[in-house]
């Protein structure tokens with residue numbers, strides 16, 4: 137599905153993985169990018185050469201689109217320059233939009249986005265030259281920038297900026313996707329649901345707690361402010377209770393490629409798969425969407441599921457009729473035969489001639505169609521204008537046009553098709569100018 141966002145960044149689907157440090161593993165980024173979305177990696181405490189190596193490795197593993205997300209309080213300009221050179225998308229969060237940072241991100245042609253929490257911040261991001269903005273509602277998991285929930289924020293931001301607007305916060309199902317796309321979003325950004333993906337780097341206890349969460353089990357707090365003060369964040373309520381009750385200054389230890397890192401009580405880091413200690417008392421980030429997330433799935437399946445919300449699926453009968461027209465267009469008799477039920481009836485109007493009447497059974501219908509060169513003779517075509525329908529019945533409007541023995545036909549026609557179990561069970565053709573049609577086929 138094309139939107140202003142997919143056109144801008146070049147991905148196939150308007151679905152963005154949130155950059156979640158340690159959670160958005162390379163496997164998760166690649167899986168989302170391969171599935172057609174925009175894979176985003178977090179860039180936590182990475183030295184520039186390590187970031188360059190990770191981005192090069194991503195490039196080697198996927199032909200999809202990926203990007204790198206930066207948190208402004210921890211921004212290392214050298215890392216931003218590396219990302220700008222190696223990733224097609226660079227993004228910033230949690231700081232005043234800054235035109236110099238945006239320009240540095242765009243230096244090699246990368247698109248630069250900014251996640252914002254208010255209309256004013258969105259306007260500032262667009263004025264700073266951002267190619268897109270992410271409107272983050274307060275439903276979001278992780279650090280929460282603003283004070284407005286997603287739908288009102290989205291409306292305000294879309295009205296205020298001329299760039300594509302991505303919706304973030306509380307989106308976890310195809311229905312949620314449909315709702316925000318209908319509200320004008322150019323894409324959706326998903327954190328919490330991908331945190332539970334099979335490829336996620338989150339600690340299994342964190343994942344289990346998210347899957348078990350119900351409505352009201354997350355809360356915005358400033359509890360986990362060690363290493364990043366004054367930054368409200370949404371976590372599972374249970375981890376606040378556990379951290380408050382913890383009788384130790386160190387909650388556990390993270391094992392990073394650079395070596396072990398103690399996790400102080402109330403620290404900002406969320407537990408990775410390799411973290412040990414009192415995991416339940418660490419920052420278990422989760423959005424309100426946690427209540428809709430119930431099982432671990434491969435990221436590709438999550439993308440496919442969310443994508444169902446992007447465009448209303450066509451009813452089964454319409455799909456069958458479109459396939460019928462496509463088979464006629466390429467004169468694929470086998471597919472036409474396969475689309476017909478064994479006991480299909482094809483009604484053709486008329487008072488005289490070999491075409492008139494009801495043709496019953498697949499063989500009879502194929503013989504009838506062979507006499508109507510729409511299927512067998514490339515001087516004749518049928519081009520659908522419109523196909524509409526419900527689950528069992530579709531109506532197609534088309535023009536039958538061609539030349540035959542010095543005669544021409546250009547005749548508007550309608551088909552009513554009854555579909556049973558994916559096959560055409562009965563079909564009625566209605567033509568506008570019957571005399572002309574009969575003369576043409578006689």
Ligand SMILES: Cc1cc2nc3c(=O)[nH]c(=O)nc-3n(C[C@H](O)[C@H](O)[C@H](O)COP(=O)(O)O)c2cc1C
Pocket residue numbers: 154155156157159178205206207228229251272275276277278279304305306307325326327328329331406421422423424425426
């Ligand atoms: C575990 C976790 C870590 C996050 N870390 C970041 C981050 O480093 N940078 C960022 O821009 N957003 C971060 N976010 C917020 C997301 O970008 C996004 O706004 C949020 O996940 C959307 O809401 P949802 O979780 O309901 O999908 C994080 C979210 C989660 C759940």
